[in-house]
Amino acid sequence: MARIVMKFGGTSMAGIERIRRVAQIVRQQADAGHEVAVVVSAMAGDTDRLVNFCREASTLSDPAEYDVVVASGEQVTAGLLSIALQSLGARARSWLGWQMPIRTIEAHSKARIDDIDGSALVAAMQSGEIAIIPGFQGISEAGRITTLGRGGSDTSAVAIAAAVKADRCDIYTDVDGVYTTDPRIVTKAKKLKTVTFEEMLELASVGAKVLQTRSVGLAMKEGVRIQVLSSFTDDGAPSADELPGTMIISEDEMEKSDMERQLITGIAHDKNESKITLTRVPDKPGAVANIFGPLADAAINVDMIIQNVGREKGETDVTFTVPTSDLDRTMQVLEAAKESIGYNRLISDSNVAKISVVGVGMKSHAGIASTMFKALADRGVNIQAITTSEIKVSVLIEEDYTELALRVLHTAYGLDAEDAA
Amino acid sequence: MARIVMKFGGTSMAGIERIRRVAQIVRQQADAGHEVAVVVSAMAGDTDRLVNFCREASTLSDPAEYDVVVASGEQVTAGLLSIALQSLGARARSWLGWQMPIRTIEAHSKARIDDIDGSALVAAMQSGEIAIIPGFQGISEAGRITTLGRGGSDTSAVAIAAAVKADRCDIYTDVDGVYTTDPRIVTKAKKLKTVTFEEMLELASVGAKVLQTRSVGLAMKEGVRIQVLSSFTDDGAPSADELPGTMIISEDEMEKSDMERQLITGIAHDKNESKITLTRVPDKPGAVANIFGPLADAAINVDMIIQNVGREKGETDVTFTVPTSDLDRTMQVLEAAKESIGYNRLISDSNVAKISVVGVGMKSHAGIASTMFKALADRGVNIQAITTSEIKVSVLIEEDYTELALRVLHTAYGLDAEDAA
Numbered sequence: 001m002a003r004i005v006m007k008f009g010g011t012s013m014a015g016i017e018r019i020r021r022v023a024q025i026v027r028q029q030a031d032a033g034h035e036v037a038v039v040v041s042a043m044a045g046d047t048d049r050l051v052n053f054c055r056e057a058s059t060l061s062d063p064a065e066y067d068v069v070v071a072s073g074e075q076v077t078a079g080l081l082s083i084a085l086q087s088l089g090a091r092a093r094s095w096l097g098w099q100m101p102i103r104t105i106e107a108h109s110k111a112r113i114d115d116i117d118g119s120a121l122v123a124a125m126q127s128g129e130i131a132i133i134p135g136f137q138g139i140s141e142a143g144r145i146t147t148l149g150r151g152g153s154d155t156s157a158v159a160i161a162a163a164v165k166a167d168r169c170d171i172y173t174d175v176d177g178v179y180t181t182d183p184r185i186v187t188k189a190k191k192l193k194t195v196t197f198e199e200m201l202e203l204a205s206v207g208a209k210v211l212q213t214r215s216v217g218l219a220m221k222e223g224v225r226i227q228v229l230s231s232f233t234d235d236g237a238p239s240a241d242e243l244p245g246t247m248i249i250s251e252d253e254m255e256k257s258d259m260e261r262q263l264i265t266g267i268a269h270d271k272n273e274s275k276i277t278l279t280r281v282p283d284k285p286g287a288v289a290n291i292f293g294p295l296a297d298a299a300i301n302v303d304m305i306i307q308n309v310g311r312e313k314g315e316t317d318v319t320f321t322v323p324t325s326d327l328d329r330t331m332q333v334l335e336a337a338k339e340s341i342g343y344n345r346l347i348s349d350s351n352v353a354k355i356s357v358v359g360v361g362m363k364s365h366a367g368i369a370s371t372m373f374k375a376l377a378d379r380g381v382n383i384q385a386i387t388t389s390e391i392k393v394s395v396l397i398e399e400d401y402t403e404l405a406l407r408v409l410h411t412a413y414g415l416d417a418e419d420a421a
Numbered sequence: 422m423a424r425i426v427m428k429f430g431g432t433s434m435a436g437i438e439r440i441r442r443v444a445q446i447v448r449q450q451a452d453a454g455h456e457v458a459v460v461v462s463a464m465a466g467d468t469d470r471l472v473n474f475c476r477e478a479s480t481l482s483d484p485a486e487y488d489v490v491v492a493s494g495e496q497v498t499a500g501l502l503s504i505a506l507q508s509l510g511a512r513a514r515s516w517l518g519w520q521m522p523i524r525t526i527e528a529h530s531k532a533r534i535d536d537i538d539g540s541a542l543v544a545a546m547q548s549g550e551i552a553i554i555p556g557f558q559g560i561s562e563a564g565r566i567t568t569l570g571r572g573g574s575d576t577s578a579v580a581i582a583a584a585v586k587a588d589r590c591d592i593y594t595d596v597d598g599v600y601t602t603d604p605r606i607v608t609k610a611k612k613l614k615t616v617t618f619e620e621m622l623e624l625a626s627v628g629a630k631v632l633q634t635r636s637v638g639l640a641m642k643e644g645v646r647i648q649v650l651s652s653f654t655d656d657g658a659p660s661a662d663e664l665p666g667t668m669i670i671s672e673d674e675m676e677k678s679d680m681e682r683q684l685i686t687g688i689a690h691d692k693n694e695s696k697i698t699l700t701r702v703p704d705k706p707g708a709v710a711n712i713f714g715p716l717a718d719a720a721i722n723v724d725m726i727i728q729n730v731g732r733e734k735g736e737t738d739v740t741f742t743v744p745t746s747d748l749d750r751t752m753q754v755l756e757a758a759k760e761s762i763g764y765n766r767l768i769s770d771s772n773v774a775k776i777s778v779v780g781v782g783m784k785s786h787a788g789i790a791s792t793m794f795k796a797l798a799d800r801g802v803n804i805q806a807i808t809t810s811e812i813k814v815s816v817l818i819e820e821d822y823t824e825l826a827l828r829v830l831h832t833a834y835g836l837d838a839e840d841a842a
Contacts, residue, residue, distance in 0.1 A: 016477040050497065056437040057501045058508035065507070068500035068515050072493035076471065079489035080478045086486070087479035094489050098519065099564060143520060 002167035003035040003125065007135065007157035010044035011174045012231040013077045016084075023084035025172070025231060026130060030090055035125040037164060039135045039157040040081055042073025047150075063108030067137070067147045070109075071097070074134030074153070082132045092130040095121060097145065102138035102156070104146045111146035113138060113155065118163035125164070133160060154215035162222035169219070169226045170245070171211060176230035177246035178203070178210055180415040181267040185403050188416040192265065194247045196254050199265045202358040202392045216248065225249050251360055263361035263368060264413040269402050270354045273303060273321040275384065276330060280344035283316040290341045291318060294333050300326045304354070304387045304396060318343075319385060321396065324350050352384065353402040356394040357409060369393050375412035381405050423588035424456040424546065428556065428578035431465035432595050433652040434498045437505075444505035446593070446652060447551060451511055456546040458585060460556045460578040461502055463494025468571075484529030488558070488568045491530075492518070495555030495574070503553045513551040516542060518566065523559035523577070525567045532567035534559060534576065539584035546585070554581060575636035583643035590640070590647045591666070592632060597651035598667035599624070599631055601836040602688040606824050609837035613686065615668045617675050620686045623779045623813045637669065646670050672781055684782035684789060685834040690823050691775045694724060694742040696805065697751060701765035704737040711762045712739060715754050721747045725775070725808045725817060739764075740806060742817065745771050773805065774823040777815040778830060790814050796833035802826050 006029065008022050022040075030036050042050075050070045054061040078094040085092035100120060104111035121131045135153025140146045148155055154171060161169035176191065178200065183189040195203070197220035204213045210228055219226050229245025249257075281287050288307070295302055300322055308317040322330045327350060334346055362368040369386075372393055376383060381404065385396040397405055410416060427450065429443050443461075451457050463471075471491045475482040499515040506513035521541060525532035542552045556574025561567045569576055575592060582590035597612065599621065604610040616624070618641035625634045631649055640647050650666025670678075702708050709728070716723055721743055729738040743751045748771060755767055783789040790807075793814055797804060802825065806817040818826055831837055 016474060019478065053437060053497070053501055054504055057440065057504040060508070061504045062507050062514075065500040065503040065515060068503075068517070069497050072496045075493045075496070076474070076490050079486040080474055082486040082489075083475055083478040083482045086483050087481070093483075094486060096489070096566075145517075 001033045003164060004029055005037045005039060005157055005161040005166045005169045007039040007153060007169065007171045008041065008231055009153065009173055010041040012172055013040055014044040019077065019080050019084050022231060023081060023088055026085060027088050027090050030130055037121055037125060037131040037133060037160060038081065039133045039153060039160060040074060040077045041135050041153040042077055046073040064144055067108050067145045071137040071145045071147050074136055078132045078134040085130055090130055091128060092132055094132045096134060097137040098139040104138035104140060106140045108146055110149040111138060113159045116159055116163035122164050151212040154212040155218055158215045158219045158224050158226065161224045169224050171226055171228050172231035173210060173228060174230065174232065175210060177228050181406050181410050182269065186407050186410045188410060190415060190417040192246050194249055194254055194257065195265055196251045196360050197248060198251065198391055199358050199360055200248050202356065203266050203268050219248065223250065262359065262414065264357055264359040264415065266358050267406055267409050268356045268358065269406055271399055271402060272324050273352060273354050274324045274327045274348060274350040275319060275321050275352045275396060277317060277319045277347040278341065278343040279317050280315045281318050282342050283314050288318065294337045295330060298329060298333050300330050304385050304394065306385045351399045352396050353399045354394050354396055355405050355409065356392050358392045360391050362391060371412055372409060375408050376405060379404060379408050422454045424585060425450055426458045426460060426578055426582040426587045426590045428460040428574060428590065428592045429462065429652055430574065430594055431462040433593055434461055435465040440498065440501050440505050443652060444502060444509055447506060448509050448511050451551055458542055458546060458552040458554060458581060459502065460554045460574060460581060461495060461498045462556050462574045463498055467494040485565055488529050488566045492558040492566045492568050495557050499553045499555040506551055511551055512549060513553055515553045517555060518558040519560040525559035525561060527561045527563065529567055531570040532559060534580045537580055537584035543585050572633040575633040576639055579636045579640045579645050579647065582645045590645050592647055592649050593652035594631060594649060595651065595653065596631060598649050602827050602831050603690065606827050607831050609831060611836060611838040613667050615670055615675055615678065616686055617672045617781050618669060619672065619812055620779050620781055621669050623777065624687050624689050640669065644671060683780065683835065685778055685780040685836065687779050688827055688830050689777045689779065690827055692820055692823060693745050694773060694775050695745045695748040695769060695771040696740060696742050696773045696817060698738060698740045698768040699762065699764040700738050701736045702739050703763050704735050709739065715758045716751060719750060719754050721751050725806050725815065727806045772820045773817050774820045775815050775817055776826050777813050779813045781812050783812060792833055793830060796829050797826060800825060800829050
């Protein structure tokens with residue numbers, strides 16, 4: 001018998017038929033003897049409908065009132081799931097953010113969870129009642145409804161799992177787990193049985209959109225084991241021994257459980273970056289600060305940074321990447337700062353993609369990067385920039401080569417599934 | 422300067438364009454220097470959508486969870502109206518039922534308001550902030566959301582007006598006031614400047630669907646002056662001296678303000694009653710109890726009751742009316758009780774209408790009933806039953822004569838507008 005927090009996203013809650021299906025999945029867990037709490041998102045599309053109402057009412061909505069409007073979507077699905085569970089003969093009740101309560105900081109529409117009083121929830125679960133909690137919301141110290149920002153329901157689920165000391169947090173999505181790479185591109189992609197928090201953070205930050213980065217960070221901090229699995233498959237109730245999805249766990253647990261695992265866990269890609277190069281920047285102390293200071297002031301998130309040796313002595317070329325959505329603003333900031341930086345030319349290129357190889361195994365092994373460079377060079381893929389972290393190597397390539405690079409690297413690191421085509 | 426509670430129904434809140442229009446009406450009042458609280462319904466159709474979700478999820482929804490789902494409709498409009506008011510430069514914030522709080526009894530989906538703490542609201546209003554309150558809902562002692570039943574927003578508005586000691590409660594509807602009779606039938610119908618609580622209760626109970634009966638009863642008990650007016654006209658901000666709608670006030674206030682008023686205030690009709698006759702019932706003590714006991718047990722609401730002398734000595738005919746929606750059930754109950762009642766025949770007729778003449782003036786004047794009987798007889802309208810109360814005379818006639826009877830009586834009591842066709 002375990003204590004489990006289950007979380008269902010908007011696609012799983014879209015309409016009464018799907019809510020009934022979710023009720024069946026939840027009831028299987030309760031029938032298996034587990035103590036169950038469920039965190040729900042709003043019906044897919046409903047949050048957009050409510051957000052649009054706010055936008056139509058005013059271009060600058062008061063975030064506190066925006067929260068009052070938008071939080072209603074999860075309130076509806078929490079009530080409906082309770083009703084659907086009761087109609088299956090289960091005991092269930094909804095616990096709204098202000099009822100538990102889930103205390104957050106004051107920052108409306110982008111609040112962070114401060115503290116959850118899980119005692120009422122634990123008492124209910126221990127009595128055999130299923131607790132249904134609307135995700136994405138809480139209550140401020142002033143007693144007003146707050147929301148956590150888009151995708152905040154994953155974070156709600158992890159925070160509640162931590163508060164009730166759950167054995168695991170099952171996040172039901174429209175994919176059935178975390179894959180070695182995007183299975184829509186690489187047919188030989190394999191579902192991972194386990195992945196560490198650190199790997200998941202790196203994979204999420206480079207484009208694998210399975211979980212909110214924020215929720216993974218919180219799970220790592222609080223030591224909450226997450227399972228990612230699908231609400232649209234018929235795998236039945238996962239037992240404690242055999243879990244159908246991907247478990248996201250700590251590195252310690254990983255080392256104990258999975259000695260034979262690959263050096264590389266997964267390969268992610270991100271086409272939403274753009275490359276900027278400033279040529280002939282003076283090679284002297286403070287020059288780089290002159291570039292990135294104004295960008296930081298403009299809240300532009302700079303990712304890869306490479307400083308090349310320039311052709312002339314005392315000069316250098318500086319290349320870096322920014323999200324493509326920030327490209328125009330970045331160019332404006334740099335053009336305005338041309339005098340103080342003292343560059344020659346400002347060149348931008350949005351036709352690039354970042355390919356990242358991720359794995360906790362690489363920390364203790366050499367050769368990961370050189371395998372990457374050789375495999376890409378063999379197929380004529382030119383590397384424009386490189387960055388590394390303890391568990392990740394990222395390269396910037398021309399965007400058109402993205403799919404080729406993913407397939408080549410998936411094979412080179414021995415990740416291909418044996419039974420796939 | 423006055424303290425005003427304004428209430429807007431679902432039609433007035435249906436969509437952002439209309440909510441903007443409501444915001445303008447509210448702001449006019451605030452700009453005129455009044456302290457303003459606003460009670461809102463859900464967008465027209467939204468409550469039905471939410472109720473249907475609950476019905477689809479389970480034929481027997483848990484009323485507590487039903488309330489969680491259905492109360493969200495007013496939460497959305499309260500937030501949106503606050504946003505719309507802020508975009509007009511006004512200060513406004515929403516106060517949800519659990520925030521004020523509005524305490525109700527536990528009876529989910531049909532709760533009654535127990536107690537409202539209006540202190541936070543009064544403080545906000547005095548500081549110049551407009552308070553927006555979702556109607557129809559409150560919080561139970563157990564800390565869960567309750568709703569007051571359909572149409573409960575009128576009751577919320579009156580209860581809040583009482584709690585904050587408002588000078589009046591303005592109920593905005595899709596009609597611009599209370600008329601002497603249905604203006605769709607009688608073109609010469611006049612809008613009333615004033616009507617008493619008692620008259621309004623009688624008019625509402627016999628078919629004039631302007632206000633919830635419940636809210637009028639509460640207003641009478643708490644001494645809250647109600648104004649009924651339309652949110653779709655351009656009368657501008659009503660001043661304290663000249664009010665565009667109909668004021669519903671106490672008899673005392675009426676006597677002071679309106680010495681010249683008519684004996685008869687209005688004429689209502691109700692086509693939703695059916696007539697039942699039991700012939701040759703034994704004329705002995707307890708016989709009538711044998712009829713109405715079983716109907717009371719079945720929670721069937723009996724209205725007019727007439728006992729005629731039967732043709733044979735020791736026997737009597739009993740006639741009464743019930744809502745047509747209860748007719749089938751009434752017939753079943755009476756057929757099952759034929760033995761114990763001991764009647765001869767059971768006759769039903771749904772082709773009847775009740776016409777009611779209402780006015781506090783009739784208490785001190787004779788001749789009201791005879792005017793009615795003569796006017797109807799002159800036009801060949803047969804009266805099947807009569808009941809009277811202190812301020813009302815009702816007759817039951819054949820349904821086909823409804824419109825004719827309304828026009829004849831409207832003229833007979835001198836209610837016709839002079840400027841109408």
